[in-house]
Amino acid sequence: MPGLQVPPAPPPAVRAAFTLWATAVAAGVFETALAVGGSVGGSVGSTAEIAGGLAVRGAVFTAAILVALRMRRGHGWARIALTLGLGVVGTASMVVEPVHALAQGSSTIGEELAQAGAMDLAFGACRVLHVAAVLSAVVLMFLPAANGYFRRSRSGRAVPAGSGTQA
Secondary structure, eight states, X not given: OTTOOOOOOOOHHHHHHHHHHHHHHHHHHHHHXXXXXXXHHHTOSOHHHXXXXXXXXXXXXXXXXXHHHHHHTTOHHHHHHIXXXXXXXXXXXXXXXXXXXXHTTSOOHHHHHHHOOHHHHHHHHHHHHHHHHHHHHHHHHTSHHHHXXXXXXXXXXXXXXXXXXXX
């Protein structure tokens, strides 16, 4: 149709960032399943507390995917929301407790690993994947090709042929 602009295709950095956000959400879901399994098996927390936690996490995971979809379409506000909400606040919430425990000298990483069971190791590996995916996604969203994509998407201009930012 005349006058209809085709939105620019996201560059590889933005597509990879989206994949990493999806990976982070999947890791969060897996961590949640492990935590709920541990709570139910160990009788830690009431059913209402567990259900409340699941509702909050479900809302965060859903919002993360929806905002990541908007980011992939070139919405700069989504890139900022992901960076601040999940990249800064979310990452801090995942690492503050273990860093604080290590800083207090209650144990060392080696001691923690030696005492860890299979569930602890699975949770820890998943948490490392989760944090790495988030931090990598944030970096990718601010690479030069990504910056150009968000600028072009904001201005509504089509990407010129041969610009090197189309997939």
